[in-house]
Amino acid sequence: MWLTGFDAPSLHTIYIDKPMKGHGLMQAIARVNRVFKAKSGGLVVDYLGIAHNLKEALRAYMKDDPGGRAPVENEELDLHELVGSMIEYLGFCRDEFRGHTYDLFLTGSQSERLQAVTNAQDFLIMRDYREGRTVIDRFLDRATGLLKAFALASATPEAQQIKREVAFFQTVKVTLTKTTGRTNGGRDELLDHAVRQFVDKAIAPDGVVDIFAAAGLDKPDISIVSDAFLDEIKGMPQRNLALEMLKKLLNDEIAASRRTSVVQSRKFSDRLEESLNRYHNRALETAQVIEAMIELAREMRDATERGEHLGLIKDEVAFYDALSENVSAQDVLGDDQLKMIAQEVATTVRNNTSIDWTQRNQAQANLRRMVRRVLRRHGYPPDQQESATLLIIEQAELLAEETFA
Numbered sequence: 001m002w003l004t005g006f007d008a009p010s011l012h013t014i015y016i017d018k019p020m021k022g023h024g025l026m027q028a029i030a031r032v033n034r035v036f037k038a039k040s041g042g043l044v045v046d047y048l049g050i051a052h053n054l055k056e057a058l059r060a061y062m063k064d065d066p067g068g069r070a071p072v073e074n075e076e077l078d079l080h081e082l083v084g085s086m087i088e089y090l091g092f093c094r095d096e097f098r099g100h101t102y103d104l105f106l107t108g109s110q111s112e113r114l115q116a117v118t119n120a121q122d123f124l125i126m127r128d129y130r131e132g133r134t135v136i137d138r139f140l141d142r143a144t145g146l147l148k149a150f151a152l153a154s155a156t157p158e159a160q161q162i163k164r165e166v167a168f169f170q171t172v173k174v175t176l177t178k179t180t181g182r183t184n185g186g187r188d189e190l191l192d193h194a195v196r197q198f199v200d201k202a203i204a205p206d207g208v209v210d211i212f213a214a215a216g217l218d219k220p221d222i223s224i225v226s227d228a229f230l231d232e233i234k235g236m237p238q239r240n241l242a243l244e245m246l247k248k249l250l251n252d253e254i255a256a257s258r259r260t261s262v263v264q265s266r267k268f269s270d271r272l273e274e275s276l277n278r279y280h281n282r283a284l285e286t287a288q289v290i291e292a293m294i295e296l297a298r299e300m301r302d303a304t305e306r307g308e309h310l311g312l313i314k315d316e317v318a319f320y321d322a323l324s325e326n327v328s329a330q331d332v333l334g335d336d337q338l339k340m341i342a343q344e345v346a347t348t349v350r351n352n353t354s355i356d357w358t359q360r361n362q363a364q365a366n367l368r369r370m371v372r373r374v375l376r377r378h379g380y381p382p383d384q385q386e387s388a389t390l391l392i393i394e395q396a397e398l399l400a401e402e403t404f405a
Helices: 022-035 051-062 072-096 103-107 110-130 135-152 157-180 189-203 227-234 239-260 262-280 286-304 306-310 314-324 327-351 361-377 382-404
Strands: 013-016 043-046
Touching (some): 022 051, 072 135, 072 157, 103 157, 110 239, 157 239, 227 239, 239 262, 262 286, 262 314
């Protein structure tokens, strides 16, 4: 329960010992009057400084009352409407899973429940691809509506009867958000916390659960550089979920690699987007796009290890990529010469930058001038010097963000 002393009806005091606001705060206070009918009023002891939140909640919930007070006489009617709204949203969420059963979550063991959530994600992702990428967004909206209504009507018998099913929709909502990166406009953490408190017994664990086994995976090194992990994803029976997992892994790796090499990051990002576009246009089947993404993941792994083969450290590799982006420069100068230029450019950047150089126009102009000088001295193609300089400065700024973050 949210309230300390909630089960002490002889007291006329509510002790608020957790942060609450809005409907959650009003519901906590109103619940006492519903459970203990004779308690018409009392004292709110504020340990956390929620007086401002209480005033805001009162204004929000009393603004439609012409008498300037809470509509006590209509309390039962309001509760009935809340239950009706909860049942309506429950029906909406059930509709999203028409043709798919999630009974294992409701009656099975903890491992079976996890498997049911995995299968539910795969089902929604498949529908989302087939029906124009609107299914997941719609489900997230409907699940959020259900959770809000359930939080307000949680003390009712109707809510208690469906709390395990609400737990299922809440779990699918959270895992889908993490897997796909899509939200319904932002997470309401207070709401999620409240609903978890209401439904915790519905999903209470019955022992230690191996979540890898529940997801159909072994326990490998889950780094993207692990061949074993990529092979496990490739072999997952939930193909659509595997595709979403790979997409998120690759997008995260591409974002992380941008500071290491903006050139490599753009190249891999373009290839990933191309594969996904072909998949969405039905030019590739799910299995084919998974193969392409796994191959891309392995190439990204190999790209991070190029420094050892080239004999360059991390920032030197980044500048080498910027310099070799131009094919004519590779043809004219050759690999060894480009590596030497990259090392000198890296030394120039290190020796002529400070913590705030990215915020000072003069410092940036001086660095551009020195980089151009290095390129001219080594015979870098004149028509490509300006674009190479700008790319080097962009890479230097990204490296500075990582160094001084």
